[in-house]
Amino acid sequence: MSSASKGKKHRLIKSFGFAFTGIRTAILSERNMKIHLCITIIVIFASIGLSISMIEWLFVILAIGGMLSLEMLNSAIERVVDLVTEEYHPLAKQGKDIAAGAVLIYAMMSVMIGLIIFLPKLFHLFF
Template structure:
């Protein structure tokens, strides 16, 4: 599935706003079609609301935003790997399974890291509220 030089040239000739349009189309597609992306977005909104209520510091917001952005990006990359594997083979193949499982594993690792970041940031703040 190699792209010939003409295909490379066509892709390079797109203007910047057109390539941003492609990226936005990918985001919209992931949000509309991927259950896990919807779950991540829902949790992200809840975390942002909780962060606003608990008045996070600028540094805490940086960690939260990096966690959210990374999680959404990881989920989209996982989806891209799954789609590419599905496009390349319709057969059940051990390497296809490995590719999908490894991509899903990367998302799981990042999700665990996000939970840990959230716990480190939110538990002390919630604990202080409870003990007031």
């Protein structure tokens, strides 16, 4: 292997390392991430327990993955805004509020997906 491609591989491994550090930091420092992870575990167990279909799994995976990723992006935006200014600034407020709004939209979509998939199954189970 040439030293150029060795260097590229090393950089790639380092980037993965940074990404995993980011995930770890978000989980350890963000309360919302801990809540999302708890919900994720419950949803995965419910999905297995209720034997959801392949297509339903795809939607569940999209909802979970999208939610966790978006929550992390929101946290990243909050940190960058705090880095730029600790003073009150209307643009800082807009930046944080818009990012929070994006999370809220995806969370509502995820809840809708969850209701569509799980409600009929739970109804069948109990009635």
